[in-house]
Amino acid sequence: MPNRRPALNPLTTLAAAVAAAVMTTAASSWAVSLAVASAAAVLAVRAGVGARLAPAAAVILAPFWLSLLIMHGLFFPEGRTVLAQWGAARVTTEGLGFALDMGTRTAAYVMVFLLFSFTVRLPDLVAVMSARRVPPQFGYVLASTLTLAPAVTVRLARIRQAQESRGLVLRGGPLRRLAAARQQMVPLVLALIQDAGDRAQALDSRGFNASRERTSYREVPDTAAQRTFRAVALAAAAAAVGLRISGHWPEGLWMVGLWPDAPSPVALLAVALLARGVPA
Amino acid sequence: MKAAALLQAGITEFSYHGEEAPVLRDIEIAAAPGTLTAVLGGSGSGKSTLGKLLAGWMSGGHSGLFRGTLHLDVQGAAPGGDSSPLVFRGSPDDPRINPALWSRHVGYVPQDAAALLSTVGSTVAEELAFGLENRGVNRQLMQSEVERAAEAAGLTALLDRDPATLSGGELRRLAMACSAITRPCVLVLDEPLGSLDHAGAQSVRALVRSLLESGTAVIVLTQTVDELGLAADHWLVLDGGTVTARGAPGGLAASAELLQSGVVLPAVPGYGFGWQCRAVAPRGADSRPATPRPDNPRPATPRPADPRPAADTPAVLELERVSFAFPAGRGGQGRGILKELSLAVRSGEVVAVTGPNGAGKSTLLRHFNGLLRPGLGTVRVLGADIRGVPTGRVADKVGLLFQHPRDQLFERTVLREVLFGLDRKYGPEAAGKARAALTAVGLGEQLETHPHELPASAQRLLALATVLAREPDVIALDEPTVGLDRHGLERLDDAVRAATERDAAVVMVTHELAYARQAADRILELRDGSLREL
DSSP states (O other): OOOOOOSSOHHHHHHHHHHHHHHHHHHTOHHHHHHHHHHHHHHHHHHTOHHHHHHHHHHHHHHHHHHHIIIIIIOOTTOOSEEEEETTEEEEHHHHHHHHHHHHHHHHHHHHHHHHHHHSOHHHHHHHHHHTTOOHHHHHHHHHHHTHHHHHHHHHHHHHHHHHTTTOOOOSSHHHHHHHHHHHHHHHHHHHHHHHHHHHHHHHHTTTTOSSOOOOSSOOOOOHHHHHHHHHHHHHHHHHHHHHHHTOOOTTTSSSOSSTTOOOHHHHHHHHHHHHTSOO | OOOOOSEEEEEEEEEETTOSSOSEEEEEEEEOTTOEEEEEEOTTSSHHHHHHHHTTSSOTTSSEEEEEEEEEOSTTOSTTSSOOOEEEESSTTSOOOOHHHHTTTEEEEOSSGGGGSOSOOSSHHHHHHHHHHHTTOOHHHHHHHHHHHHHHTTOGGGTTSOGGGOOHHHHHHHHHHHHHTTOOSEEEEESTTTTOOHHHHHHHHHHHHHHHHTTOEEEEEESBOOHHHHTOSEEEEEETTEEEEEEOHHHHTTOHHHHHTTOBOOSSTTSOOSHHHHSOOOTTOSSOOOOOBTTBOOOOOOOOSOOSOOTTSOEEEEEEEEEEOOOTTSSOTTSSOEEEEEEEEETTOEEEEEOOTTSSHHHHHHHHTTSSOOSEEEEEETTEEOTTOOHHHHTTTEEEEOSSHHHHOOSSSHHHHHHTTHHHHHGGGHHHHHHHHHHHTTOTTOTTSOGGGSOHHHHHHHHHHHHHTTOOSEEEEESTTTTOOHHHHHHHHHHHHHHHHTTOEEEEEOSOHHHHHHHOSEEEEEETTEEEEO
16 A cells, blocks of 8 residues: 555644534535535545445444434424325424434534545554643543454454354345344454454553553644634634524525525535545 | 572462462472563463463452562662562552562563553553553653664564554563563563464564563563574473473473473473374374373374375365455455465365464355355255355354354353353253263363353364364364463363364364474465465
C-alpha cells in the first residue's frame, strides 16, 4: 500500500465532519440531509473507499430505515392527510415526511462519519490527540474502534473458512444463513477478547502505559488557516444549534435565499474540506 | 575473564492460577553480555512461560504464583531504583515489575511476532518509533534511532511499507527491531526461526549476530536445534518445567536428557538423529517402527525402491490448467499467483510442495477444497468437478490443515473443536471418531482444555485431529511440521502413514526439504506460478 499523506490535519477533517453533522441536524430538512449524504457518497467513491463504505452504511441504515417506515409511515399520531388505511395502521403524508426527514438525516450522519473513519490516518489522529494532552490510551481506543470493523471482518472470514473446511455449508435461505452466522458469533467475540488480552501485554511492554508525556514520530501537518477553519466550523455549528433552539431559524432564506431548505453552504464547505483530507 | 551476568533468574516455582502443578521449578539462568544462550525444550516444557517471566510479563501475581528471584544488574531497573535482586515469595506484597521500565533492559519477542506490534503504526518506521514515542523521546533523536534500528535489522528499504504486507521473516525482524530499539541489554526470543524459509531464517540470524556483537545478551527459546541453537555459547535443556541438563553444546549434543526432551535435532554428524529418524518410516514398510528412545534411537531406514502408487491408480485430486490471481491490493501484487498449473495426485500417494515464502503454496492448497476458486481451469476431486459445489460439501472429501492453527481453531474445548461439523458426517458415531482422532495425536486426555491454553505444538496437533477425524480422501497439510517438537513430528508421521494406508492422498506444503525428501513420494517446487518436479 502506498504511503498516503493527506494534506489536512485530522482535527480539521474531524471538525468538518462534526460541523456537517450538527448543521444538518439543525437545518432539519430532508433536502439538506440528502445533499450532505450524497456529497459524502461521491467523495467516498472518489477516495476509493466506496466499496467498503457502502456495505457498512447499508448494515447500519437498512434496519433503521425499515423501523422508521413502520413506526412513522404507518403509525404517526399527528398525521392528518391519510393516503391509505388498514385498521389501526394509517399511511399519512405527514408520517412519511417525518420518516423521510429522519431517514435522510441519519443517512447524512452515518455517511459523513463513516467517510471520516475510513479515510482518516489513524497514526495522525493518535499523534494530534497525544499532542493535545489527551491520554494516549484514549487515542488508542478511538483508533481501535475505528479499525474494529475491518478487524472483525478479517476475523469473521477466518472463522467462516475454518468452519466451511469442516463441513459448514453456507447456502440456503436467510434462516440457514442466520443459523450459520450465530455459530460464528461466539468464536468471534472470544477471539477478539483473546486478541485484546495478548495485545495489552505487548503494549505494556512497549511502554504504552508509561506515565511520562508521549512524543510523536510523525509531524502532522497543520496551518493557521486550518486552525481558523476549525474555529469557524465549530462556531457555525454552535450558532446553528443556537438558532434552532431559540426558534429563530431563518427558514427558506437561510444564508442562500435561492430556494427553501437549500443546503447550507457551510455544511457543504465542511464536506468539501472533509474531501480534501481524503487521500486521492 | 567471564563477564558478570546482566540478568540472573532463580525460579523456585511458578504456577498459573487455577493449576496445581508448577509450570516451572528449580531453574537457574543467567545471561552475560554478548553471549547467546539457547533454552531447548519440547512442547509444553515451559519455554514460553520462562521467556515471559524473564521479560517481566508474569510478575505481580495477576498471572500466577511466582517464588524466586530476578536480578537485573542495571541501575534503576528494579522498582526501588537500585539494582538489588527482586525477591518473589508468591505473596501479595511481592514487588511489581513495571513492564515499560523492565522492557528497556529486557526485550522480549513472543512466538507470534505479530502480537508485539501496536497495529496503529501504518508504516514500518512508525511501528519502530512506537516504543520511543511512549518514552517521550524527541522527534529528531527518534528519527535517527529508527534509521539505526532499521539498518541493523535490514529493514531500511521497508520503512514506508505497511507492516501488514510484510513476509514472515520481515515481520519477525520488525518485531525484534521494535524490542531492540530501546537498546535493552538482554533480548529474549521465543522460537525466532519458526515458520521462516531459508532466506527469512538467514536474515534473522544476521540480526542476532549483530546484536551479540553490540554486547546484547541474547536468550533463544527453541524446540529445534537449528542454526541459532548450534551457534549458542550455552545450552539449557528444559523438560517438564525444569532444567535437566546444561552446558556447552558439544557436551550436550548426544546427551540422554536432550534426546528425552522432545527437541528436534539436526541431521548433522554427531547428533545421531535428524529428519531420517524423526520422520516417516519408509512408505510401504510392513510394521510400524518403535518410538525412538534415548538409548535406542530409531535407525535411519532407507526408502523403498519405488513407493509410488501404480500409475494406473485413479487420481483422487486433479488440477487442470488452474490459473489464479488475487485482486490488486490484496496479498501484494504478484503473490499467490498460479499460472496454468496442473497436478494429479493418486490415492495413497504423498506429494510434497515446496517453494519460497509468498510463492503461492497456501493459495494452491486452498483451491483443493474450494476456499479459493480458480479464475481459469478445473479442480476435480474423485473425478468430479467442484465448480459450484460449496466448500462445506467438498470438505467431506478434502481435509485442509491451515498454516496457522489459530486460523483453524475457534471452539471452547479440545473435544468441541474436533466435534464441530462431525455429527453432520457421522451422526451418533461422531463422538467416537473425535475421541479416536484426539487419541491418535496424543490429546486424548485433554478433552476439556481450552485450545488457546495448549502449547503451540499441541495446537497444531489439535488442528490436525480436526482434519483426521473426518477421514477425508485428500489431506492437504500446510506447513505441518512448523511448531512441532519431536514427539509431535512422530504423531504427524503416524497420521500420514495411517492416512495413506487407508488409501487417502496427502499433499503437504513444507519449506523443510529434508523432511519432504523423507516423507513424500515426490517433491514438487512451486515457482513462478507453476509446479516442477524436484
